[in-house]
Amino acid sequence: MNTENFVYRQVRKVLRKVYDxxxxxxxxxxxxxxxAQHEVPAHVNPTKKLSAFMYCFGGLTFLTIVTQxxxxxxxxxxxxxxxxxxxxxxxYITNDVLLGNVVRGMHFxxxxxxxxxxxxxxxxxxxxxxxxxxxxxxxxxGVLIFIVILALGFTGxxxxxxxxxxxxxxxxxxxAGAVPWVGTYIQTLLVGGHTVGALTLTRFYAIxxxxxxxxxxxxxxxxxxxxxxxxxxxxx
Amino acid sequence: xxxxNEMDTPASGQVPPKDAxxxxxxxxxxxxxxxxxxxxSGQREVMSRRQFLTYALGGTGALMAxxxxxxxxxxxxxxxxxxxxxxxxxxxxxxxxxxxxxxxHVNYLQHIDDGWNSQDVSNDVYVIVYQKKLMIMSHVxxxxxxxxxxxxxxxxxxxxxxxxxxxxxxxxxxxxxYNIYGVQTPAxxxxxxxxxxxxxxxxxxxxxxxxxxQRSDATWGNNPNPTLA
Numbered sequence: 505m506n507t508e509n510f511v512y513r514q515v516r517k518v519l520r521k522v523y524d525x526x527x528x529x530x531x532x533x534x535x536x537x538x539x540a541q542h543e544v545p546a547h548v549n550p551t552k553k554l555s556a557f558m559y560c561f562g563g564l565t566f567l568t569i570v571t572q573x574x575x576x577x578x579x580x581x582x583x584x585x586x587x588x589x590x591x592x593x594x595x596y597i598t599n600d601v602l603l604g605n606v607v608r609g610m611h612f613x614x615x616x617x618x619x620x621x622x623x624x625x626x627x628x629x630x631x632x633x634x635x636x637x638x639x640x641x642x643x644x645x646g647v648l649i650f651i652v653i654l655a656l657g658f659t660g661x662x663x664x665x666x667x668x669x670x671x672x673x674x675x676x677x678x679x680a681g682a683v684p685w686v687g688t689y690i691q692t693l694l695v696g697g698h699t700v701g702a703l704t705l706t707r708f709y710a711i712x713x714x715x716x717x718x719x720x721x722x723x724x725x726x727x728x729x730x731x732x733x734x735x736x737x738x739x740x
Numbered sequence: 741x742x743x744x745n746e747m748d749t750p751a752s753g754q755v756p757p758k759d760a761x762x763x764x765x766x767x768x769x770x771x772x773x774x775x776x777x778x779x780x781s782g783q784r785e786v787m788s789r790r791q792f793l794t795y796a797l798g799g800t801g802a803l804m805a806x807x808x809x810x811x812x813x814x815x816x817x818x819x820x821x822x823x824x825x826x827x828x829x830x831x832x833x834x835x836x837x838x839x840x841x842x843x844x845h846v847n848y849l850q851h852i853d854d855g856w857n858s859q860d861v862s863n864d865v866y867v868i869v870y871q872k873k874l875m876i877m878s879h880v881x882x883x884x885x886x887x888x889x890x891x892x893x894x895x896x897x898x899x900x901x902x903x904x905x906x907x908x909x910x911x912x913x914x915x916x917x918y919n920i921y922g923v924q925t926p927a928x929x930x931x932x933x934x935x936x937x938x939x940x941x942x943x944x945x946x947x948x949x950x951x952x953x954q955r956s957d958a959t960w961g962n963n964p965n966p967t968l969a
Contacts, residue, residue, distance in 0.1 A: 574812055575812060578812040578815055581815075581816060582855075584856075592856035593855070596855055600818075601815050601818045602818040602821060603811040603814045603815050603968050604815050604818070605810055606811040606815075607811055607815045610808070610811070621802070653948065
C-alpha cells in the first residue's frame, strides 16, 4: 500500500515536472484553460436538471465525427478507389484484415449515427430557440455542416462499389440531372463522365476523403469559435 | 477561475514538511487526522471530490478512447501476422532439361498473392543440377539487388566468361562475380551466395517453384529440396 502510494506520488511528480517545463517555455496553461475551463450554466447541466442532457447532442455529434475521421483514415490504408479492385479491397478489409470488419463496421454504423445525432442536435437548437438573434449565423453554419455531412454519406455510399452502391449513385445522379436547364451539366460534373464508372469512383473518393473533410473541419472550427464568442443560449 | 487543482506544489512562502504535502488535499496546511480515524501508519489518504471526479471522468474517457482506437490500430498491424505467400507456381520444365555442367537460364510465371490481388508475374532463374538436386538460383544479386548476368551467348549457356574463365555470373552494377553454383568470389561486394528456390516435381513430372531462401558461404551446398528420381 505504501509502496503503491510512493510510486504514484513519484509518477505524479515527474509528470508535473514535465508539464511545468513545457508550460514555463510556451505557456500552454492559458491555451487549454481557454478551451476547456469555463463554467457550465445551470440550465445545460444534466446533474441539475436531467432534461438538460439534450444539450449534449452537439458534442456527441462532434465525438462521432471524430471516430468517423479515425476509422476512415485507417480504412484508407486498405481501400482502393478503382472499379476493378474497390469491391475486392472492401472484401479484403471485411474478411481478411485483423478486426477489419470492426473498423469498417464503425465507419458504416457511425455514418448513420452522425446523421441521427446531428438531427437531434438540430431539433434541440430549434425547439429551445437557440438559433435566434444573435446566433443566426451559427444556425446557417450548422445547416452548411448538415449539407456537408449528407454529402459525405452520399459519396461514401458509392465506395464499396457493390450493386447497392452503384444503383444508389445512378439514381442519385439522375435526381441531380432532373434540375431544370442545368441538370445535365450538374449530372456530368457529379459523375465525372457520361456514365457512373471509373471516373465517378475516383471523383467520389477524392470528395469523400479530401474535399468534404477539409470543409467540415473548417466549418466545425468556426461553429465552435462562435459558440465561445457568443456563449450558450440562455434558458427558455 | 484560478481555483488551482494542485496537490503537490506548495503555495509560495509556505513550506510544509515535504512528506505530508503529498497527502494533503488543497492549499490548507497539512494536519494529521484526529486520533482514532487514522491508519496504523498514522496517515490517512485524502482525495478531494474534484480529484475523484477528475479521475473518474478521465478514466472513463480513456476507456472509451481505447475502445475506439484499439481495433483501428490492430487493423493497421495486420501485415505483421501475414505469412509470405507460399504457393508453388507451375512451370513447363522437366528435371531432365538441366545438367550438372552449367546453369540454364529459364523463365516461368510466378504466382503472387498480394492482398486482394493475385497475379502471375514473369520471373527468370538459373538452374543447375548439383548432387542429384536442382539448384534453382535467383537472378537477384545479394549485394544490392541488381539482375546478374550469366555467361550466355544467343540464349545458350557457355563456359564461364568472368574472372579469367572461373566465374559464371557477373553483376553489372558493382562487379560481383559468382561461380556456376552462385557462390560469390571473396573480392565481390556480394555478402552471400545467390538465393535458392524451393521446388517439387508434380505427378506429371514438371517442376513447380515455390519461395526462395538465403544461403551462407558455409551452407551454399545445403539444399533442402527433394532429390531427383
